[in-house]
Amino acid sequence: MAQPLDPDALRPLFPALARDAAFLDGPGGSQAPEVVIEAIAGHLRNGTANDGGVFATSRDTIALIEEARRSCAELTGSAPEEIAFGANMTTLNFQLAHAVARASEPGDEIVVTDLDHDANVAPWLRVAEDHGLVVKHAPLRAAGATLDVDALAGLLNDRTRVVAFTLASNAVGSITDARRIAGLAHDAGALAWADAVHYAPHRRPDRAALGVDVLLCSPYKFFGPHLGIAAIRRDLAETWSADRVRPASEYPPAHRFETGTPSFEAMAGTVAAIEDLRGLGDGDLDAAYERIRAHEETLTRAVLDRLPAIDGVTLYGIPEPERVADRTPTFCFTVAGSTPDAVAEALAAEGVYVWSGNYYALALMESLGLEEHGGAVRAGFLHYNTMAEVDRLVAAVEQVAALEPGRAAEPPRDEAPA
Numbered sequence: 238m239a240q241p242l243d244p245d246a247l248r249p250l251f252p253a254l255a256r257d258a259a260f261l262d263g264p265g266g267s268q269a270p271e272v273v274i275e276a277i278a279g280h281l282r283n284g285t286a287n288d289g290g291v292f293a294t295s296r297d298t299i300a301l302i303e304e305a306r307r308s309c310a311e312l313t314g315s316a317p318e319e320i321a322f323g324a325n326m327t328t329l330n331f332q333l334a335h336a337v338a339r340a341s342e343p344g345d346e347i348v349v350t351d352l353d354h355d356a357n358v359a360p361w362l363r364v365a366e367d368h369g370l371v372v373k374h375a376p377l378r379a380a381g382a383t384l385d386v387d388a389l390a391g392l393l394n395d396r397t398r399v400v401a402f403t404l405a406s407n408a409v410g411s412i413t414d415a416r417r418i419a420g421l422a423h424d425a426g427a428l429a430w431a432d433a434v435h436y437a438p439h440r441r442p443d444r445a446a447l448g449v450d451v452l453l454c455s456p457y458k459f460f461g462p463h464l465g466i467a468a469i470r471r472d473l474a475e476t477w478s479a480d481r482v483r484p485a486s487e488y489p490p491a492h493r494f495e496t497g498t499p500s501f502e503a504m505a506g507t508v509a510a511i512e513d514l515r516g517l518g519d520g521d522l523d524a525a526y527e528r529i530r531a532h533e534e535t536l537t538r539a540v541l542d543r544l545p546a547i548d549g550v551t552l553y554g555i556p557e558p559e560r561v562a563d564r565t566p567t568f569c570f571t572v573a574g575s576t577p578d579a580v581a582e583a584l585a586a587e588g589v590y591v592w593s594g595n596y597y598a599l600a601l602m603e604s605l606g607l608e609e610h611g612g613a614v615r616a617g618f619l620h621y622n623t624m625a626e627v628d629r630l631v632a633a634v635e636q637v638a639a640l641e642p643g644r645a646a647e648p649p650r651d652e653a654p655a
């Protein structure tokens with residue numbers, strides 16, 4: 238049995254956590270440990286160069302790219318040739334969606350979900366418009382803000398080309414049944430296309446184990462730098478048409494979807510972030526994620542016990558403490574009498590960093606009827622968060638909830654002074 242993860246032992250390794258603040262903004266981006274910061278600086282300090290030259294620094298860059306592909310391949314249960322780097326997940330997804338569309342016929346169908354971040358919806362809407370494809374939207378179940386997979390199954394047919402879905406919601410934390418969805422997609426002859434951006438700091442984004450064809454994630458959500466990663470099934474990466482400059486190499490296959498000079502320093506930081514994660518499992522990534530998961534489940538139970546019990550607080554997302562396995566420690570809520578922005582401001586004044594708004598989970602906020610009310614507040618925990626930070630969140634929300642109705646409120650966004 239692995240030792241429980243001790244966040245107090247981890248925290249000194251993350252310089253930013255020395256600030257007197259509860260960083261509950263993890264779903265928007267995590268903090269980085271010193272080893273990641275040092276790897277980024279180290280690449281620049283030692284002498285960076287573009288790849289393809291015959292001199293030492295360029296050879297170092299080539300070695301770094303290969304190491305980054307290997308490392309991301311291991312994390313994502315893929316082969317190094319299947320890994321493409323990009324500016325971020327959104328940019329990669331737009332590019333890949335174009336590639337799929339070019340290989341489709343007018344009238345072909347794409348299924349997206351109302352649980353997804355718009356980065357896995359808007360690219361499909363865009364290419365559908367350009368190429369005459371049909372986009373179908375899988376709804377949420379009424380309770381608990383989870384995906385209605387039975388309804389999704391009903392949308393599939395022999396025209397379906399892609400089922401684009403999130404592995405976990407960046408707004409309410411619900412985890413989807415990826416294996417089931419991938420199986421349904423494959424039975425219909427479609428590709429299973431997974432957004433692992435929110436999932437990756439909490440569960441291993443293992444493409445092979447989840448059975449998906451394309452998986453995308455972003456290291457800045459799992460303690461690394463700003464970068465996008467796509468793991469693309471090799472035969473697809475080899476055959477799809479890509480937007481690329483003519484002299485660029487065709488190998489490795491996923492490289493065909495990389496345009497221009499990438500951030501080598503971000504690749505160095507990503508290698509360090511994955512290495513650091515692996516260290517939590519004594520060299521084993523699955524063991525590392527098991528420790529993360531156990532710690533996060535403890536935090537989740539505590540939040541679910543206490544946050545919805547505060548008078549005036551409504552929690553969106555799976556509320557049952559016994560269903561911790563079905564969610565990440567990301568909590569979406571509103572406080573009666575206060576706008577989400579006002580709650581976030583009041584919490585920020587107490588040193589509790591949370592988000593307000595829709596966090597680009599647009600369809601979900603619309604489904605929950607929250608979009609026209611400024612969305613909701615989101616507090617997201619990561620492996621470095623502590624039980625003391627649960628206390629700090631709860632105390633700060635109690636304070637806001639105890640205010641006279643409207644005291645923490647501000648004018649709705651569109652009426653706010655410029």
Ligand SMILES: Cc1ncc(COP(=O)(O)O)c(C=O)c1O
Binds near residue numbers: 265325357405
């Ligand atoms: C679930 C999810 N998908 C996609 C994205 C977009 O990722 P990126 O910022 O790398 O484009 C985000 C960013 O918040 C996200 O949370």
